[in-house]
Amino acid sequence: MSETPERLHMSGIVKRFPGTVALDGVELSVRPGEVHCLLGENGAGKSTLMKVLAGSYQPDEGTILLDGQPYAPATPHAGLAAGIAVIYQELDLLPDLTVAQNLLLGRAPRLGPFVRRGQRAKLARAALDRVGANFPVSARVGTLPIAAQQLTAIAKALTADARVIVMDEPSATLGESELEAVFAVIRSLTAEGRSVIFISHRMDEVMDIGDRATVLRDGRAVGVYDLASTRPDELVAAMIGEAGGELVGATDRAAPRGEPLLSVERVHVPGLLDVRDLDVRPGEVVGLAGLGGAGRTTLLRALFGDLKAQVTATLGGRPLKVASPAAAVRAGLALVPESRKEQGLMLGLSVSRNAAISALGKPPWLLPGRAGQRLTKPALADLGVKASGPGQLVGQLSGGNQQKVVLAKWITRGGIRVLLLDEPTRGLDVGAKADLYRQVRHLADQGVAVLLASSELNELTANADRIQVLYEGRNVAHFDPRVSPENVIAHTVITGAAP
Structure with missing residues (x-):
């Protein structure tokens, strides 16, 4: 050779x-x-x-x-x-x-x-x-x-x-x-x-x-x-630059108990989605597994009010009304979308302005630069965002760092009750994945309920407290990854039927 x-x-x-x-x-x-x-x-x-x-x-x-x-x-x-x-x-x-x-x-x-x-x-x-x-x-x-x-x-x-x-x-x-x-x-x-x-x-x-x-x-x-x-x-x-290292962190917390924070009776989109009886407790990370087109993205967008759907659910025991993304945000929901470039960021604005926009609630061109930098500095630092400075255009960052800025936007805003993550580690490297999941677990430890959709089954089994499998628009099975082998979950993901 x-x-x-x-x-x-x-x-x-x-x-x-x-x-x-x-x-x-x-x-x-x-x-x-x-x-x-x-x-x-x-x-x-x-x-x-x-x-x-x-x-x-x-x-x-x-x-x-x-x-x-x-x-x-x-x-x-x-x-x-x-x-x-x-x-x-x-x-x-x-x-x-x-x-x-x-x-x-x-x-x-x-x-x-x-x-x-x-x-x-x-x-x-x-x-x-x-x-x-x-x-x-x-x-x-x-x-x-x-x-x-x-x-x-x-x-x-x-x-x-x-x-x-x-x-x-x-x-x-x-x-x-x-x-x-x-x-x-x-x-x-x-x-x-x-x-x-x-x-x-x-x-x-x-x-x-x-x-x-x-x-x-x-x-x-x-x-x-x-x-x-x-x-x-x-x-x-x-x-x-280190010996060893793992692709993802491992769930070492005790499984959360208690009453659900988010309780979904049904989310229905004719011909696309019919998910029933899905609960997430405070502090719990529930993974959504499934093949491409199984309905994970549709479910998260429906819960966030980003598409027309019949949503029957409660949040903290009260009916959840999500007629629009703005209504979902007011209720305490936050979405990190699959397509960060088109849906999550304003690529022509700085890192700090992107991260501050939800917290300050003003049009991006009116956001005060220094105030935004002070406000967003902790979240950007905790997530390990690599940039030449807070004024760098977010469109100049690597894809993984852009994804971190999307999450920083919601962390900076605060008041998150339910965090919806759609393929959050797409394009992220080993270290960036670990940083992101560390921050997700930190939010869960503070009582945030997390719905995590990912195509990476090993990430779900390592980071989720429970896993719901979606198949052709329906949730067909659920698993505790602590006791269910990954190959059993993978079989259900592919076939739609638990063995």
């Missing part, structure tokens, strides 16, 4: 931003036909390095060779033309265009000045079929679920004749069957001699699909590992 020529070699890459050095002499080499995993905590420099590779950022120092030739793209378009396709965690699709238009934007087959729509649709269909997607190419991207949008972005990369395909957290929104389809695509690409750079925080995925891994920490490459002879805990230790 040592004599295999390099497809990509990045040497001595330095990238500075005001107040910080994001990349400090990074080295990365990728071979033809290889799945090379890029690992590191949020803020380690992974996304910045890939933006340098794509041509979105220009490095301050360093060189790049692509198949042995100098490569210095001035723009992402130049990078794509050279054979570098990047699928970012925050998708760069155009929501008002169709799937077919997105897949072949700027490259659609033409007859003179006219787009050959039939041929474009045929090419788009072939790309979607390759990733196992069954939605129509005529659908507007903005109307698709997040998982379908992710598959669209992957298919878009396949329509370009790329030599290197970068996948930044491609599985964050995918179900098990969708993920298997993506892995099959990756294996077919590498069999053709293409190279894949795979960024993920899920160690099982890394060990399953990867050949080698480069670990970044604090803007530096700290090691390159042959995954066939490396244990996951070694990779985690390299990422966080």
